[in-house]
Amino acid sequence: MDSKEYIASGILELYVAGALSEQENEQVHAMMQQYPEVKQEVLSIEAAIVGLTAATDHRKTTIPFSSIQEKLQLSENDTKETPVIPIKPKPSLFSYVGWAAAIVFAAGLVFTMMLKNDVESQIEIVRAEREALKEQIYQANSDLTAANELLNVLRTKDIISVPLGGQAVSPDSYAKVYWDKSANNVYLDLQGLPVPPPGKVYQVWSLKLDPLTPTSLGVIEDFTTDTDKVFDLQNVNESEAFGITLEPAGGSESPTMEQLYTLGVVASNP
Template sequence: MDINAYIESGILELYVAGALSEKENKEVYALMQKHPEILQEVLSIEAAIVKLTGSASPSDNSHILQRIKQTLGFGDDDTKIISITKPRYNWITYSGWAASIILAVGLFWTMNQNKQLKYEIQTAEIQQSILEMQIAEAKNSLEKANTLLSVLRDENITEVPLAGQGDFANTYAKVYWDKNTQRIFLDAQGLPEPPEGKVYQVWSLKLSPLTPTSLGTIDSFITDENKIFEIENLNESEAFGITLEPAGGSETPTMEQLYTLGVVS
């Protein structure tokens, strides 16, 4: 749209004067909201009208009559009576009406600006929160990686490979057991993503007699990219196993869903 051509077309003067149809008024109003240049032009026209009507005194219009007579070719002595009909449009009324419109538009524009500013602030706050979360996650991942490296390099750490079992022979995992701190680090990279409604559950086992003790479920398996989990282990474990259980875990392992198993050497 050519804004300058639209402004020079004269439609904005007619809009301020109230000489447009309802449909045309709506179109101009919509363009005022969209284009600040059009809004500014309407404000300028309104200001000019207010100034014009303020400079003309309604009690003294002799100079206006004289100018009309000169324009029509009559001298001062002419006695011809010129019938001047009352203008169809009262500019003072229009200016007051237009001022109300301009005020409404200005308020609407201000409200939109405030709303946009509020939206931008909220967006910036959300982006900052996301960035802070990402930094925190990266920091946690780095700390976790450094901790794992120290565990892997510790000669006192017991490594327990967990081999796939039965129908899950292709799966695998590994436990790094730090007996001094009573915790294990489970590397579960070799396990597939559990189906919906299911979770992996880790077990500490005594072999004689076979006594399983739950070390908890891996609820964050899907969301954890590294698939390395730190788990507290207060047991004198002789073996470790991983089963697939319903969400929330089970009191005893479901042996038909035993994915991996490894004996402590």
């Protein structure tokens, strides 16, 4: 990330607030060392926050520094603590053992700390993964609900299933119509149709055979974006057959028979 993006991310404002994690603080510090403009930005933000917080101080007079000095018993000239002269005891075997033990202990402590930091960052990662998985489960659950709903519809006793076969213009195409007569609904499974070229849409027709009278049931607008390619349309007609044609966007008044992709007749005795 370059320094401009870094500044624009808003991380520096949180840095001044102390709202970041220890690792992030160290990262910002490193960026400040590397990029003078990052450092300058931090100084400006800090000045703004110092100004803002200072404006909430409504006292007429502040507490003089001397009162704190008194409490600490500092004198004006007190710049350094008096150095303490260390007393050197005679080294004994016992003290060496003591030091050795201390070093081992310290090393153990450092190791434990490193382990702890490591575990902490692992926990962070696992947490993020868990969130992602939750999201996936949620997604999968809603997909499953949709699939179950569909399955329930298809299993309804009175549903009429009509297979549509490929026609001259596209012999490999196929489709299925599930007609729920009592609810005046048709469900179309269009998995077996090719993606329509740009500017074209599929239009679904209900047909009477003698004489041949097509009635449009509707246009499939969102064919490409729909993932399961299952659509539902209203059908109040006494259909004897169903056909699907390729039409210019928006659909046509009557079917373009040269572009008839699939056709299927409703079994005469449902």
